Amino acid sequence: MATTNLSIYDKATIPNAKNFRFGIVVSEWNSEITDNLFLGAKEALLDNGALSENIIKWDVPGSFELIYGCKKMIETQKLDAVIAIGNVIQGETKHFDFVCEGVTQGIKDLNIKYDIPTIFCVLTDNTKQQSLDRSGGKHGNKGVECAIAAIKMAALRQF
Numbered sequence: 136m137a138t139t140n141l142s143i144y145d146k147a148t149i150p151n152a153k154n155f156r157f158g159i160v161v162s163e164w165n166s167e168i169t170d171n172l173f174l175g176a177k178e179a180l181l182d183n184g185a186l187s188e189n190i191i192k193w194d195v196p197g198s199f200e201l202i203y204g205c206k207k208m209i210e211t212q213k214l215d216a217v218i219a220i221g222n223v224i225q226g227e228t229k230h231f232d233f234v235c236e237g238v239t240q241g242i243k244d245l246n247i248k249y250d251i252p253t254i255f256c257v258l259t260d261n262t263k264q265q266s267l268d269r270s271g272g273k274h275g276n277k278g279v280e281c282a283i284a285a286i287k288m289a290a291l292r293q294f
């Protein structure tokens with residue numbers, strides 16, 4: 136059963152993000168979905184105190200390129216957390232499996248290699264409707280959930 140709503144959070148339980156710098160790398164594949172994920176993430180960061188000038192957005196062609204895009208952003212920008220935004224939708228072939236597994240493992244590896252948390256904001260859905268439901272639809276917006284995760288991990292990183 137899917138999460139009923141990905142966008143509900145209690146601000147009282149979330150650190151203020153005013154001193155944090157965030158990178159957001161966004162896949163252009165399925166941009167109707169990823170644009171909404173980005174907007175949800177940005178709005179949630181701002182709602183919790185982040186400054187607009189401390190949110191850096193880069194675009195990459197597809198979800199598989201999120202790995203290199205996040206790596207490059209981590210290596211060249213002074214950041215407290217990075218959010219990788221993508222949407223992979225099952226097609227006719229096994230390509231979906233390889234893209235999803237590759238991105239998952241690649242982002243996991245970034246979290247091991249670098250002392251900058253990279254948040255996995257990649258919707259891996261069977262249908263476009265599932266993606267629509269999770270990017271501002273009936274199940275909320277995964278971008279909001281991932282922005283909150285980014286703030287919490289940026290705070291944890293300070294210990």
Ligand SMILES: Nc1c(NC[C@H](O)[C@H](O)[C@H](O)CO)[nH]c(=O)[nH]c1=O
Nearest residue numbers: 162164196197198199221222223224
């Ligand atoms: N089918 C989807 C893709 N495929 C493209 C790959 O992500 C990658 O850009 C290509 O294999 C070249 O390296 N990407 C998505 O983000 N979503 C899809 O549904």
Ligand SMILES: CC(=O)[C@@H](O)COP(=O)(O)O
Nearest residue numbers: 224225226227228230231
């Ligand atoms: C996840 C994909 O790469 C997929 O959309 C490609 O579609 P197909 O498997 O029909 O080639």
